[in-house]
Amino acid sequence: MKQDEGAAWSIFGYLLSGLLFWGGAGWALDHWLHTHYFVLGGLLLGMGASLYLIWLRFGRE
Amino acid sequence: MKGTLNLVGYGLSAIGPAIATGMIFAAYISGVARQPEARSVLQPIAFLGFALAEALALFGLVLAFVL
Amino acid sequence: MPLLRFLSQDGEGFVPPSTSDFNLPPVFGDNPYTTKPILLVFLSVIAVSVFFILASRKAAILPSKLQFAGESIYGFVRNDIARDNIGHEFMRFVPYLFTLFTFVLTNNIFGIVPLLQFPAMSHVSFPYVLAIFTFIVFHYVGIRKQGIGKYLKDIMFMPGVPKAAYILLTPLELATFFIVRPLTLSLRLFANMFAGHLLLLVFILGGDHLLKGVIGLKLISPFAFAFGIGLTFFEFMVQCLQAYIFTLLTALYIAGALADEH
Numbered sequence: 041m042k043q044d045e046g047a048a049w050s051i052f053g054y055l056l057s058g059l060l061f062w063g064g065a066g067w068a069l070d071h072w073l074h075t076h077y078f079v080l081g082g083l084l085l086g087m088g089a090s091l092y093l094i095w096l097r098f099g100r101e
Numbered sequence: 102m103k104g105t106l107n108l109v110g111y112g113l114s115a116i117g118p119a120i121a122t123g124m125i126f127a128a129y130i131s132g133v134a135r136q137p138e139a140r141s142v143l144q145p146i147a148f149l150g151f152a153l154a155e156a157l158a159l160f161g162l163v164l165a166f167v168l
Numbered sequence: 169m170p171l172l173r174f175l176s177q178d179g180e181g182f183v184p185p186s187t188s189d190f191n192l193p194p195v196f197g198d199n200p201y202t203t204k205p206i207l208l209v210f211l212s213v214i215a216v217s218v219f220f221i222l223a224s225r226k227a228a229i230l231p232s233k234l235q236f237a238g239e240s241i242y243g244f245v246r247n248d249i250a251r252d253n254i255g256h257e258f259m260r261f262v263p264y265l266f267t268l269f270t271f272v273l274t275n276n277i278f279g280i281v282p283l284l285q286f287p288a289m290s291h292v293s294f295p296y297v298l299a300i301f302t303f304i305v306f307h308y309v310g311i312r313k314q315g316i317g318k319y320l321k322d323i324m325f326m327p328g329v330p331k332a333a334y335i336l337l338t339p340l341e342l343a344t345f346f347i348v349r350p351l352t353l354s355l356r357l358f359a360n361m362f363a364g365h366l367l368l369l370v371f372i373l374g375g376d377h378l379l380k381g382v383i384g385l386k387l388i389s390p391f392a393f394a395f396g397i398g399l400t401f402f403e404f405m406v407q408c409l410q411a412y413i414f415t416l417l418t419a420l421y422i423a424g425a426l427a428d429e430h
Binding site: 043045046049050052053054056057058060061062085086089090092093096097 | 253326328329333336337339340341343344347348349352413416417420
Binding site: 044047048051052055056059060063067079083087090091094095098099100 | 148155159163164
């Protein structure tokens with residue numbers, strides 16, 4: 041059960057870093073180009089990427 | 102009173118993932134307790150469900166600050 | 169509504185607790201290095217040292233109560249945290265994990281000890297320093313064990329993924345290992361201690377303020393105090409749990425760095 045707890049926290053970390061990295065990239069693009077839709081795309085991309093990574097790491101048997 | 106309503110909205114939206122996470126792990130724990138050898142089958146499913154629920158909670162957290 | 173207004177008219181002077189309640193003035197004169205959190209950290213170091221020196225001084229086959237208490241804490245960290253997670257090399261890391269656990273636990277519990285009643289970890293700089301130590305330890309261990317090239321390659325490129333996906337995944341792995349892990353490790357401890365102390369402040373100060381109100385409010389204030397006492401026991405549980413989680417995650421990070429493939 042301890043490894044499970046560690047896995048749960050590392051899933052949380054992956055999701056957070058996905059949202060922060062790609063969402064942050066989208067936010068920077070918005071800031072640079074004076075638009076307002078890249079941040080949403082970046083957040084969705086980051087969430088997809090982190091879910092893919094979590095599936096690779098924890099979902100495969 | 103000062104502050105932003107975004108955080109109230111985030112608090113409300115976090116209720117759903119909180120209940121979902123609790124239910125996922127409750128089901129996982131009782132499943133493993135009944136049949137310990139089913140653990141390797143249940144573990145990926147439980148973690149993927151947890152990841153999906155948690156993704157919504159974090160999405161709400163980020164949007165509460167971005168919007 | 170008039171009744172409500174009557175009941176709440178004495179609530180005007182109530183100042184809800186805020187972050188300014190955490191910025192305590194220096195204890196001795198104007199010296200900024202003698203604030204309460206710093207003194208509590210020093211006190212915790214002294215308390216932990218004295219306790220374990222006394223507990224281990226007269227080690228006997230038939231342990232005294234003090235020796236038993238000390239040995240059960242040590243055994244908990246060594247067996248349940250270090251050995252079960254790290255594997256056969258665990259003895260190297262027991263001193264660090266044990267120091268971390270006792271230090272964080274003592275400082276957390278100072279949050280509910282009467283007269284001290286301030287968790288030093290509710291100032292974010294203390295958890296930051298602890299997380300930086302853990303960060304250095306687990307990366308150093310991983311680099312020493314596998315060499316810097318292989319260690320970074322294991323982090324950045326996981327096998328069995330199409331090449332194009334690395335553009336998406338490698339930044340995430342790097343951000344997780346080098347930024348998010350120490351950040352969440354410290355912020356989790358900080359946020360729990362901060363919120364717990366704020367919660368206790370709300371109930372105790374609120375009960376105290378209700379006691380000064382009209383008769384109807386005086387009758388409510390025992391409930392606020394009762395909730396405050398109940399939450400104090402809840403806080404005790406949270407404080408022990410957070411010290412345990414901090415140490416457990418440190419052990420798991422070290423185990424991950426030692427393992428050949430993640």
